[in-house]
Amino acid sequence: MAQKGITLKDVAAAANVSRATAARALNSYGYVGDGTALRVLEAAEKLGYRANLVAQALRSGQLPIVGFIPGDIQNPFFARIAHDIETELRRHRHNLLIASSEENVEQEKELLESLRSLSIRGFILAPTSATDSQHIVQLAREGTPVVLIDRVVKEVHCDSVIVDNEGGAREAVDYLVANGHERIGLLRDESRIFTAQERFAGYQNSLESHGIALDASLVSVSRSTVEHAIEATIRLFSRGDRPTALFTVDSLMTQGALLGLRSMGLSIPQDVSLVGFDDFNLATFTDPQITVIAQPTSEIGALAAKMLLERLAGKKLAPRHTRFPTRLIVRGSVSRLHRR
Amino acid sequence: MAQKGITLKDVAAAANVSRATAARALNSYGYVGDGTALRVLEAAEKLGYRANLVAQALRSGQLPIVGFIPGDIQNPFFARIAHDIETELRRHRHNLLIASSEENVEQEKELLESLRSLSIRGFILAPTSATDSQHIVQLAREGTPVVLIDRVVKEVHCDSVIVDNEGGAREAVDYLVANGHERIGLLRDESRIFTAQERFAGYQNSLESHGIALDASLVSVSRSTVEHAIEATIRLFSRGDRPTALFTVDSLMTQGALLGLRSMGLSIPQDVSLVGFDDFNLATFTDPQITVIAQPTSEIGALAAKMLLERLAGKKLAPRHTRFPTRLIVRGSVSRLHRR
């Protein structure tokens, strides 16, 4: 009952022309007499005619809808991106359908599969697995425009927008090392996820370049939620020779680490130094303020949407890959470690 | 190019039957011979047939899509609700289209208007205005299922899920008064918004019941973002006789207040006591932990989705209105005020 039921036919009847002519007048193509066109437009106006997008889609094969599949819409990082994508799409009369993969490859596959039958025009996707990607390859190969954000997948040929995860992580750990830390814990998410891999690589590379051996027992894996990160943090710091510093790979984990450490009575930065990847609202309120690697979150969504819209408009180019730099924001959560 | 193009016709041809019979076999209705049905099913399987939802929608007039129009998808409150709605919808093979009103009535109207031509099945809506609501009345009257969340609009007859805003706000202010505060500031959002009205009423009623006169200069209005709330807070506390306590009406504002107060060198709870409406992740990390009025956020989305799905299934009942209770969580951001 969504539609009042004023169709092109009604408009045509009111204007005393055929459907074909009405369509020409409304979409201004082909030959239409001036007077006729005016009559049609007036009739449409008076009746409150709105084209049925579903009918248009059946002919054209495409609904003016773009799908966005983030790992988790509750993560402020993705929420911000969703907002920016939607704003950009609206400018071009497209709508945004959001379905979260919940960081589950199977769910991601099912979503893609089911959205496909909706004749959605294109996808903006944060693939949950860097390797299990045949479904995405397949999608891109069929010609559906796809833009990957935050995470890429090697074999897929499409536009992508990511950040310098390795460099950012390296900078974070370099900074901790420069402050005298050697036992540096890592709170990361599952290794299937592209950003986790890259940030881990940054962690490794930094340690290696400083001649510090990687200690696997200092690395804790957790899902990216505050609750899971609290647990993982407690696990990591429940040992005798606990780390003197911690690097967390996203803002929800940073918040989990804050809460976990507090619950253990460990204070920052006296007992533990902390650097988090991805800035967040309250990072400057906590005491101390949290030192972070900031990403240009506000640019990712808008750029991805623009890229996708260009593809939808038919632009044929080689895939474009944008990688934004990150930025270390030094606040107060890292202390200089003095040898004891 | 979203569709590989395997249509019912292809399946019918492969199974050597007519389209009508193929449809009957696939959707199991009417009479179909056992052998025939099997042939059709096998052919569909082999070809990888997926029904074109757009074509189905053209006939039925409805796409399996539900629209969600929150005030701001970046507000964790709405993000959580969006997540829960989506999870529930997916169970019933429906998709979620999210478009933010950005707390702008005109945008809300345009969105509704444009989504209408998409033949969306129903809406879950947090109306940005408690009074400017003809567009929603109209929508509901036409028979489109609508569920209002977080905010209601008087004239609209449809299901709704909200919380006890007045009671929650009253409890917050009662608590401050019980701790000796009389000059209690209010950081609220625009009065057009339903929750702002109700929470303001709770603030008023509490003061009145304690014989405290309402001082309009203690009330600061701001948009519901961290940035705007910082400014509003600073404005409110830049006066000589500043409030001894502050009540903020949502979690982004609470965070803004925290940052604003800190930037002014005011500490909580020594200089200012604080109670916020809506709990948030870091409320227990900040020092002190923040006392809040918690809402059952995790129940709202799921319930709203269920209600909507029932309506979509054709359930005809009088509109149901659920109002969840709130809960005061006492932490450490309120101090007992001693007369000076």
Place this chain on the structure above:
DNA sequence: TAAATATGTGAGATCGATCTCACAATCAGC
């Protein structure tokens, strides 16, 4: 003035799935 082109319009096909209707067969009951 005849031929060629430009302009305006409508009838009907199309997109894909589904539904109505007509028409066969098969089977039961009398």
Place this chain on the structure above:
DNA sequence: GCTGATTGTGAGATCGATCTCACATATTTA
């Protein structure tokens, strides 16, 4: 063996917008 129900199937219409084609008139051009 005949009527009437039961079962099975296909032809064609339908949803709404758009596009192709054919067919008119007008207007140029040779």
